[in-house]
Amino acid sequence: MMKKKKGIHALYAEDPIEADRRLWGRVSHAESRRGFLKRSAIATMGMALGGNIVFAHHMPAGLIPASLAHSIQPFEIPGKDPGLVVLNDRPLNVETPAHLLDEPITPADKLFIRNNGLPPASLNVDQWTLSIDGESVQKPKTYTLAELKSRFKSYTYQLTLECGGNGRSEFNPPAQGNQWTVGAVGCPAWTGVRLKDVLQDAGIRPDAVYIGYYGKDVHLSGDPEKVVISRGVPMAKALEEESLIAWAINGEDLPLMNGYPLRLVFGGWPASTSGKWLYKISIRNKVHDGPKMEGDSYRVPCEPVAPGTQVPDENMCIIESMPVKSLITYPRSGARLSQGKKLDIRGHAWAGDLAVKDMHYSIDFGITWQPCTLEKPANRLAWQQWKAQLTFPRKGYYEVWAKATDSEGKAQPMIVPGWNPKGYLNNACHRIAVMVV
């Protein structure tokens, strides 16, 4: 009979304060839930960490020391495919290898995770509400989940969600942050109500400029007063038909890590605008100024800069629509095939607020380009499927490159595009390796 294992994560998930006590003999101050009442517990935890905990009196109760968080039990994310790649386990940042994104509609278990903080520790869906407030709301309102679902018409759209930092790993000099390669993107079918229907129900004053969201994720420091991330979009994007307050992916509840029970979805814009664990939307009379709206966050130099340049805040502009991009999802990179054999390749292409007009591939490092068959999107802001059949002239090493062109004639670059301090918007063409033998 299998012995039931209980790892450090399970213990902390059940009762973090009790886990502190059982593992370390730690009792924190009742009011602040920080610090250690018994000095011996600091020593126990410090021994496990291999060093003293500096400023132990600030350390929040119920916090797994992160250096232990991935040593004691194998890392598994409930509801996610084990083939996904964990870039960071605190906060959780997980990307999907290109070949696992082959389906036209991304399954929930293959959608990337980009968390800025920790998901809410406890969720009471029956009590969950969404409030609309802000300087430019006519009448602040609060809706329960049930009211949202019953009072407003629901819509389902396939919407492409891509992290603004997807591709960051290729920038030189390196950009700080999670080193995404190509897999912080997906295009599931989202179900919810139109944001504009809800905003209009509360009433929008003529001076409205922007909406800003608030979610129930928890700051990494454990400080309950700190907002993890609060971004948003200008009114024009907020009022588009495809801008949703969503509760479902592909007909099922959102996965916890993707914002259960409620989130925003703005197809084609940096995914950080699509707030998760959503409980409040403020209609602002100015550009929203929540955490990660300012400084280098999700902003790029307004004018192009040389790699490595220090750019003052006032010369940084907020990223809006994402650039044209594509992926080769079949075959997986590394295919070895016999000479003379035809190879079918396929994938997806998307272009922020725009559509993709043309799709090409090259097997000679961009010297010549051949057209691919390109499908229309399922709806506006959904990625489009492309395919081609190709043959190789002789044995040897090849790279298949894929290049999409948007409806305004802008194509993907073959090298990494303009450097920016935080490494956003890398839409260089995707490449896979093929060996013909």
Added chain:
Amino acid sequence: MFVKNCIHFITTVCLTLSACHSQHDTQESKEDSIQTTVSASDSIDQATGLVIDEALPIVKGNCTACHSAQLITQNRATREGWKSMIVWMQQTQNLWDLGNNEDIILDYLAKHYAPEQVGRRKNLEDIEWYDLH
């Protein structure tokens, strides 16, 4: 020394919980096969993936209380670049004043996690070849 402490810790926890002996075994057997990702001469701390040197306990004590060590190991920056991340964390993320440890931490990061010159686009690397029929 740290690995020993860590195993001692795991054993202690196992006694408390009677729960994780097999994981204890895995921990020991994996020690020989740790991949070095930074440079061939560095040895890697299994619990965090960080390069082992005398500053490691201070780095762990300060950096991994809030975020994973993976946020360090996947990044590369100059000393100034690492310093700017610390300042950002102090301004926005409740990181404390590091005092005398700041120089120790910056020396460690700049030494072990410095940028490499990769040009405008790298070769495709780590290709796992397979037969496609």
